Amino acid sequence: MRLAMMIDLDRCVGCQACVTSCKERWDSGTGAARDWVYEYTSGKRTGDLGITFYPGLCMQCEEHPCTQDCPTGATYMDEETGVVMVDPDVCIGCSNCVSMCPYGARKPDSKKGIVEKCNLCAPYVKRGEEPACVKTCMANCRFFGDLDDPDSDIVRRIKQTGAQPLKTAEIDVKPKVSFAGARHRERIIEGGALKKPEKSLLTRVWTTASRPFASYVVPAFSAAAVVGGMLLNLKNRKEHIARLKKSEGESAITLSRHRAGMRFLHWFNALSWVFLLLSGIGLMSAASFALFGTEFPAMIDRVLGGRASVMKFHVVLGLLWAVVIIPVFLVYKKGGIEALKEVILTKNDLEWLRLKPFSMLGMTDTPLPEQEKYNAGQKLFAMAVIAGTAAIIITGLIMAFHLGPPEIVAACILVHKLAVAVTFMGVAVHVTMAAVLREERPALKSMITGKIDYEHAREHNAGWVREIESRRLQED
Numbered sequence: 102m103r104l105a106m107m108i109d110l111d112r113c114v115g116c117q118a119c120v121t122s123c124k125e126r127w128d129s130g131t132g133a134a135r136d137w138v139y140e141y142t143s144g145k146r147t148g149d150l151g152i153t154f155y156p157g158l159c160m161q162c163e164e165h166p167c168t169q170d171c172p173t174g175a176t177y178m179d180e181e182t183g184v185v186m187v188d189p190d191v192c193i194g195c196s197n198c199v200s201m202c203p204y205g206a207r208k209p210d211s212k213k214g215i216v217e218k219c220n221l222c223a224p225y226v227k228r229g230e231e232p233a234c235v236k237t238c239m240a241n242c243r244f245f246g247d248l249d250d251p252d253s254d255i256v257r258r259i260k261q262t263g264a265q266p267l268k269t270a271e272i273d274v275k276p277k278v279s280f281a282g283a284r285h286r287e288r289i290i291e292g293g294a295l296k297k298p299e300k301s302l303l304t305r306v307w308t309t310a311s312r313p314f315a316s317y318v319v320p321a322f323s324a325a326a327v328v329g330g331m332l333l334n335l336k337n338r339k340e341h342i343a344r345l346k347k348s349e350g351e352s353a354i355t356l357s358r359h360r361a362g363m364r365f366l367h368w369f370n371a372l373s374w375v376f377l378l379l380s381g382i383g384l385m386s387a388a389s390f391a392l393f394g395t396e397f398p399a400m401i402d403r404v405l406g407g408r409a410s411v412m413k414f415h416v417v418l419g420l421l422w423a424v425v426i427i428p429v430f431l432v433y434k435k436g437g438i439e440a441l442k443e444v445i446l447t448k449n450d451l452e453w454l455r456l457k458p459f460s461m462l463g464m465t466d467t468p469l470p471e472q473e474k475y476n477a478g479q480k481l482f483a484m485a486v487i488a489g490t491a492a493i494i495i496t497g498l499i500m501a502f503h504l505g506p507p508e509i510v511a512a513c514i515l516v517h518k519l520a521v522a523v524t525f526m527g528v529a530v531h532v533t534m535a536a537v538l539r540e541e542r543p544a545l546k547s548m549i550t551g552k553i554d555y556e557h558a559r560e561h562n563a564g565w566v567r568e569i570e571s572r573r574l575q576e577d
Contacts, residue, residue, distance in 0.1 A: 102181060102182050102183060102247050102249055102250075103161075103182075103183040103247060103248040103249050103277060104161070104182045104183060104184055104221055104226070104245070104246070104247055104248075104277075105161055105183075105221075105245075105246070105247075105248050105255065105277035105278055105279070106158070106221065106232070106235070106243060106244065106245050106255070106278050107243075107244045107245075107255050107258050107259050107262075107264050107278070107279050107280070107281065108156055108242055108243050108244075108264075108278070108279075108280050108281070109242040109243075109244075109258075109262060109264070109280075109281040109282065110153060110154070110155070110242070110280050110281060110282030110285035110286065110289075111242075111281060111282040111285065112240045112241065112242035113138075113154040113156055113240055113242045114154065114239075114240050115138050115140060115152075115154035116239055116240070117138050118237045118238060118239055119136055119138070119156055119233075119234035119237055119238055119243070120134060120136055120137060120138055120234075121237075122233040122234060122236070122237035123135050123136050123219075123233050123234055125233075126222070126225075126233040127217070129208075129210055129212075129217055130210040130211050130212025130213060130217075131211070131212065132208070132209075132210075132211065133208040133209065133210035133211070133212070133213075133217045134208060134217070135158065135159070135208075135217055135218060135219040135220075136156065136157060136158040136219055136234055137156070137157050137158075138154055138155065138156050138157070139154075139155045139157065139292075139294070140152065140153070140154055140155070141153040141155060141288045141289060141291075141292040143288055143291075151284070151288065153282075153284075153285040153288040153289060155285075155289045155292075155294060156234075156242070156243075157204060157205075157206065157294070158206060158219040158234070158278065159185060159202075159204070159206040159207075159218045159219040159220070159221075159278075160204050160206065160266065160267070160274075160276030160277065160278040161183065161184055161185055161221065161276065161277040161278060162185065162203075162274040162275055162276045162277065163183075163274070163275030163276075163277065164274040164275050165178050165185050165274070166201045166202070166203075166274055166298040167185065167198040167201045167202045167207060167298075168185065168198070168387060168388075169201065169387055169388045169389050170197050170198060170201055170300065170301065170303075170304045170387060170388075170389045170390070171197065171198050171387045171390070172193070172195060172197060172303075172307075172384075172385065172387065172390050172514050173191050173192065173193055173384045173385075173408075173412065174191060174384060174385070174386035174387055174398065174408050175187055175188045175189075175191035175192035175193070175215075175408070176188075176192070176198050176216075176218075176387075177408075179223070182221075182223065183277065184220055184221050184223055185218070185220070186220050186223065187215065187216060187217070187218055187220070188408060188409055189213065189215050190409040190412060190413070191384075191408050191409055191412045192215040192216055193214075193215075193500045193501070193503060193510055193514075194209065194210075194213075194214040194215045194216060194503045194507055194510050195303065195500075195507055195510040195511040195514060196209045196216055196301075196507035196510075196511065197301050197303050197304060197511060197514075198216060199216065199301075199507075200298070200299045200300070200301050201298045201299065201300070201301075202218075202298070203272050203274060203295050203296055203297065203298055204267070204276075204294065204295065205294075205296070206218055206219065209507050211506075213503075214502075214503025215503070221245070226245075231245060232245055244258045248277060258281075259279055259281075262281035262282075263281065263283070264279040264280055264281040265279055265280065265283075265286065266278065266279050266280070267280060267286060267289060267290060267294065267295060268295070269290060269295060271297065272295045272296070272297055274298070301511070302511075303511040303512075303514060303515065304389055306515060307389065307390065307514075307515065308389055311515060311518060311519065311522075312390070312392065314519075314522060315392055315518065315522045316392055316393070319522050319525055319526055322526050322529065323525070323526060323529035326529045326530050326532075326533040327529065327532075327533050327537055329533070330533040330534070330537030330538050331537060333461055333462075333538060334537070334538065334539055336462075336463070337463075337539070337540070354554075354555035354556075355552040355553060355554060355555060356552065356553055356555055356558050356566070356569065357551060357552055358474075358547045358551060358552060358553040358558075359547055359548055359551045360433060360551065361551065362429055362432065362433045363429075363433050364548055364549070364551055365429070366425075366426055366429045366430060366433070367548050368548075369422075369425060369426070370422070370426055373418060373421075373422040373426075374528070376414075376418055377415065377418055377419060377422065378521070378525070379401065380401065380405075380411055380414050380415040380418070381415060381521070382397060382398070382401075383397065383398045383400075383401030383402065383405075383411050383415075384398065384408070384411055384412060384415060385398060386398035386399070386402075386408070416497075416501045419494075419497050419501070420501075423494045423497075426490070427494075440483070440487070443473075443474060443475055443480070443483070444475070444480045444483045444484050444487075445480075446477060446480060446481075447473075449470035449471065449472070449477075449564075450470075450472070450476075450477035450480060451477070452470045453469055453470050453472060453476065453477045454477045454478070454481075456469055456470075457469060457477075457478065471562075471563035471564045471567075472561060472562050472563065472564055472565070473562060473564040473565045473568075474562055474565040475562075476561060476562065478530075478534060479531075481527075482527050482530065482531050485523065485524060485527040486524060486527065488520075489520045489521075489523060489524035489527070490524075492516055492517070492520035493517060493520045493521060493524070496513035496514075496516045496517035496520070497517060499513045500513050500514065500517065535548075541561075543557040544557075544561075
């Protein structure tokens, strides 16, 4: 089935009844409309004056370039009817698809916060009604039906009138809507009704910089971090075995390191990240934005019951994530003041950052400067997470609730994805240091038990241990 429309331009009188009925049915906001009637004139009043009324709408193109650059997959072609659709539950109103339409058939609706376009009144047609414009047309110039049905009224009318689509040799995206009236078609084309599809700034930045970074740099960096950790384990294997033998039989003294609330926050944050990342990648299904092909988004769609369900899952989980981590963080970090104190880099931290890579590789015997409760690497990661989390939450809210004009929403898409990518790189290093490197695993264990081995803390966080012992002496 290929639903379409044929319009007889010789009959159209420009009454705008189609525009009014469409606006009433779909409640389009100011400046947004699913169809329109433009006027083109030629000649002079003294003789050959010609007037053409152009009742335009979405041409339901077979190639539909507008669907290629939708960041969330909200715009797509319905496989059953061939109608190009916009899912209002998935559209975030970035208007990235607007410049890709050769006919100007997509309009941002500031009232709804989405992009409007004609869908041939799909929900009404499904229950046996006609499109509003066809039903209302007083000149009876609109004909609707299935192009694949040779006995349909639209197919017969096209044959009788010689109706053809609006296209040129340079601009041909296989439109299914056709127009009768050769001279009128010429006037419309000569009047500049068609334009070449143009990639938006968002798409250009994404395809030339952001997507290659997310597709290649982030995975390569993350893999290199993990492999590097494994190689360091092999290199330091003898030293690690010697340390274990030395500690055998010694009583295990531990220090309290993480409170229950912070441990909950850590693991809730990690689990949320996994599902948010999977559903976020699942939403990126359009050709220009799909990071790892279209099969993964399709699989996520099937698991969660459709694109709208994926969007709802992503938004609801994102809101839950923000609602949980922000209050818990503020409560356990005294309004954030304690966190700021913990992540401030000192002179010792800067020196530690300079020496640590060489120390890990066995290229220096210089002792590392003593560290506080968190070492300089953990501080940098914490700062990156705090900044990345803030950026992700703010941009996520703007996109989810259509806050601001399309330009702001489009910019938030890039910022949101960049923040996720950079934070993920930090997570890769964090996981490597905590879970892959043997000597750092006690720190990971402390995030489960809340306690850390005294000897490990004295070796890696001497400043913090000294502070605890000093406080105990004062209390005694």
